[in-house]
Amino acid sequence: MKLQLTAPQSNLLNSKIQITGSKSETNRLLLLQALFPNLKIENLSNSDDAQVMQKGLEVTNGTVDIHHAGTAMRFLTSFFASQEGKEVVLTGSKRMKERPIKVLVDALKDLGAEITYHGNEGYPPIKIKGKKLVKSTVNLPANISSQYISSLLLTAPSLENGIVINLVGKITSVPYIKMTLSLLNSIGIRTEFEGNQIKVYPKNSAKDEVLTVESDWSAASYFYSIVALSEVGSEIKLSSYKKDSLQGDSVLSEIYKDFGVSTTFLNNTIKLTKEKDISTDHIEVALENAPDIAQTIAVTCFGLSIGCHLTGLHTLPIKETDRLAAMKTELEKVGGSVAITAESLTLKQENQMIPNVAIDTYNDHRMAMAFAPLVLKIPLKMNDAEVVSKSYPDFWSDMKHLGIQVKEL
16 A cells, blocks of 8 residues: 655644554563463554464464564564473564574573474574473573563463573663563562563462553654644644553653653643754764664654764664664655664754655554654655554554545555
8 A cells, every 4th residue: 555645734733642552561461361361451452463462372283473573473482482282383474584583592492492493593483392391590692672581571470480581781671671570560470670680480370450551652652753843832642641651662751852842641641742943953862772763763853854863773673674774765765864883873964855755664664654754844655554554553544633644546
């Protein structure tokens, strides 16, 4: 599906949007619910990834195809490895077969798991024969994706001796590790996180609990960008959000102050207000703990004709696409000047904007959604726009609700 995007009649916005539940929280809670069926979950994400996770957890034997869902691949690897009697082959899209899984597989093998590769060493597809895992201590590099770590932590309560993870080096993505531990704590699982060591204690049952998934802060990022690119006085209300969020991307409320956007917490709603025009020509942001919002920030800066230097992006090349390379290509198509390294993106201050460029999305939902706010400055075309369903199926209808013109070509 290819779309033509055109700015709303007025860039002075005033609207209210209900955002679906967090994909990150949903996938964690679905795995915990599979281990402790007495748990109930409300406000589940309606994303493709969440649906893939739900279906995968129901499989006992056979092939589990998780398509593009990297979180499901990582979480289900640990889940099936620890489930006696289950035997599955975990596979996915062509891109998924290029995304590394070796660090997690090696850690599970150290715990006694039986996992073999059905293709290239270190990559999916993988065959898993579920076993009772009795070993409990494992070492992991501290700078890997937090999803590898969370995968082990979520399965740990069901292991006979729990788990002790020793992280070697400097830890990245701490908020996502803490999110996982907080969710474990909320159902009565004892955990410890001191220095570079994490412990999760075993538990046969969890207390009855109704858990409500907070709305997705990554999804909120696109509305922060829209408000930043709109006229002073614009307001968008988003629900449902918490001031004491477990999600690392909630740092948006601080980062976007630099773009003149304030965040007001009203019960379970946040109000984003464009209070002033930006007064700087360059910003620098370290995103080790929130790399998923890097694309949105880069596009915001381009739309405001300011430069930026974003660091802590070492996990982006192994996402749905190589996001650093993709961002360089697409930003330069619309007139930007971009330099990338293995862990950073630098956008020079530019005033030239090229209208009606067709943005390629690379099977990556965040490429489509990160570029969409730029329509407040120039009309755009969006190739393969349906990719947003991976995390935010209602995205284009919510854009229409803001007054953005969305036409299928």
